[in-house]
Amino acid sequence: MVGRASNITRNPPCLLVxxxxxxxxxxxxxxxxxxxxxxxxxxxxxxxxxxVRRAIKGYPSSPPTLNSFRLNTDPFFFKFCERTRxxxxxxxxxxxxxxxxxxxxxxxxxPEAKGRNAGRLVGYDxxxxxxxxxxxxxxxxGGWIGxxxxxxxxxxxxxxxxxxxxxxxxxxxxxxPLSALHRGRRY
Numbered sequence: 001m002v003g004r005a006s007n008i009t010r011n012p013p014c015l016l017v018x019x020x021x022x023x024x025x026x027x028x029x030x031x032x033x034x035x036x037x038x039x040x041x042x043x044x045x046x047x048x049x050x051x052v053r054r055a056i057k058g059y060p061s062s063p064p065t066l067n068s069f070r071l072n073t074d075p076f077f078f079k080f081c082e083r084t085r086x087x088x089x090x091x092x093x094x095x096x097x098x099x100x101x102x103x104x105x106x107x108x109x110x111p112e113a114k115g116r117n118a119g120r121l122v123g124y125d126x127x128x129x130x131x132x133x134x135x136x137x138x139x140x141x142g143g144w145i146g147x148x149x150x151x152x153x154x155x156x157x158x159x160x161x162x163x164x165x166x167x168x169x170x171x172x173x174x175x176x177p178l179s180a181l182h183r184g185r186r187y
Contacts, residue, residue: 014155015146017077018045022096022123024083035123036080037115038108049076049101056151067143075147075155076101080122097122098131100145
């Protein structure tokens, strides 16, 4: 295990972001809402993510470092994106609801997630707590969210397995090495 720990230390931690699309639903003449109806595939993915989290807990922990603390150690995040046609001249990110897999699990168990016909929905109207683009990118780049070092190797193995199987749209955000200089502080 010593070789594994040293390998992890050289590689910065990473996280996986899944991009399920929000869709526009017209409830009434003047009421349009962006929602994601949770389906059996999403629930299956959440179940698999729970298994990966349990596997990560089985990895040996590494000693704390300056950069090892996380506000949230969940390696999985969802960005429920609005389906829009981006302007080629516009460099802004697509709006959406970004939340960790653990937050999504907890939210889906709440009565606020229940939609019509006993289904569950994620949308701006029923899910007020989520990261916007700026918050999420800042936390990810600063290394404040995502798995701790022991889980990074497992996440990399998951990525390699995905390359051999079905293609899923995901992004990997790796935290750069942190220093006071990177934070804009001058001493």
